[in-house]
Amino acid sequence: MAARNPFKPTAGATPPLLTGRSAPLAEFEDSINDGPGAPLRLTLFTGARGVGKTVMLTEVSELVAERGWVAIADTASPGLVGRLVGAANAEFEGLEQSRRPRGRLSAVTLPQVLGTGGGGVSRSAADQANSGAAQAVNLRFAFGRLLDSLEARGAGLLVTIDEVHARGRRDLRELAPTFQHLAREGAV
Numbered sequence: 394m395a396a397r398n399p400f401k402p403t404a405g406a407t408p409p410l411l412t413g414r415s416a417p418l419a420e421f422e423d424s425i426n427d428g429p430g431a432p433l434r435l436t437l438f439t440g441a442r443g444v445g446k447t448v449m450l451t452e453v454s455e456l457v458a459e460r461g462w463v464a465i466a467d468t469a470s471p472g473l474v475g476r477l478v479g480a481a482n483a484e485f486e487g488l489e490q491s492r493r494p495r496g497r498l499s500a501v502t503l504p505q506v507l508g509t510g511g512g513g514v515s516r517s518a519a520d521q522a523n524s525g526a527a528q529a530v531n532l533r534f535a536f537g538r539l540l541d542s543l544e545a546r547g548a549g550l551l552v553t554i555d556e557v558h559a560r561g562r563r564d565l566r567e568l569a570p571t572f573q574h575l576a577r578e579g580a581v
């Protein structure tokens with residue numbers, strides 16, 4: 394049988410051997426260690442098609458997960474903010490539930506005011522029609538309380554967003570005020 398080819402053409406798949414990435418990964422790790430305000434806490438991986446941007450996002454997610462951080466991964470596309478709200482709420486609930494004594498978990502549900510993804514509340518048409526501004530408020534709230542909960546455990550949050558190059562600008566622009574706000578609070 395032929396030897397296994399270490400280079401798979403599968404887009405985004407973590408290669409069996411990650412070559413030439415130890416320096417940027419070490420830099421990223423330094424910024425994680427240094428705390429809020431460190432330069433690579435807001436990082437953009439750029440490069441030609443297939444150069445390994447998606448793989449780097451997976452690598453940094455695994456790096457932070459190893460130290461107990463939460464990593465939320467998404468791709469720039471319409472509805473990004475709503476999906477991030479849902480993911481942050483789900484992570485928050487998971488953290489809170491792991492802290493509660495067993496046997497009391499089934500009664501937990503979130504108020505519908507959170508919009509998407511709360512405590513098994515299915516999305517109504519009104520939720521889906523949420524304005525961008527309302528979603529931004531939801532995101533700020535969802536990230537804020539998740540960060541508070543993580544901080545209490547000495548952990549943090551990594552958000553990775555793939556495919557921001559083409560039509561992702563608009564989706565990113567919706568995120569900018571939230572990150573600005575978090576940065577002002579010294580959380581980024």
Ligand SMILES: Nc1ncnc2c1ncn2[C@@H]1O[C@H](COP(=O)(O)OP(=O)(O)OP(=O)(O)O)[C@@H](O)[C@H]1O
Nearest residue numbers: 401404405406408411412442443444445446447448
């Ligand atoms: N450092 C690396 N060493 C070896 N193989 C790698 C490395 N980085 C990426 N690859 C491999 O190259 C291929 C393309 O990687 P990836 O999908 O991450 O690129 P990309 O920059 O996200 O591409 P695109 O611009 O199309 O989204 C994958 O098969 C991946 O396993």
Ligand SMILES: [Mg+2]
Nearest residue numbers: 405446447555
């Ligand atoms: Mg990619």
